[in-house]
Amino acid sequence: MFSYKVDKDISIELLQQHHKEELFQLIDTNRSYLRKWLLWVDKRTAAEDFEAIIPMWIKNYADNNGFDAGIRYKGKLVGMIALHYIDWQNSSTSIGYFIAEDSQGHGIVTRTVSALLNYLFDTLKINRAEIQCAVHNYRSIAIPERLGFVKEGIKRDGQWLYDHYEDLVTYSMLSRDWNKE
DSSP states (O other): OOEEEOSSSEEEEEOOGGGHHHHHHHHHHTHHHHTTTOGGGGGOOSGGGGTTHHHHHHHHHHTTSOEEEEEEETTEEEEEEEEOOOBTTTTEEEEEEEEOGGGTTSSHHHHHHHHHHHIIIIISOOOEEEEEEETTOHHHHHHHHHTTOEEEEEEEEEEEETTEEEEEEEEEEEGGGOOOO
């Protein structure tokens, strides 16, 4: 299965069925924080909710069509990172992520996205990576801005979140612009 070492403290790992309880605990513990930005949080009310989802994540990876993986910090599952659908014809993909509220402020997501960009551009030979964030999700927006992504614009009412629309800001990084760190 896919596993990628980011640095001495952080790794990315494709989640499997035996991780479903650990994943559920991560989401359940951070439910009120995560639901501010993620619609699917309320749909995950038990570890069993992941029994059908995890095989889809594994299939996407096996089909060379992205992945949803756990972010481990010092061995503990603290978040997730995803490569959404990979458009091989246009050599592009989008990145999504979330992290536990109490794990913020350690540079975990920034370092993880940076390592993932190296993997995308060097190993997969992807040309374009995109990140979309809700315009008021300042912590999420800080990641692409810190890494030098180009802000492309605002997608007005880009996402329905429970009872209202959220505008989304789109950022992109091209392989030729990526400064490996």
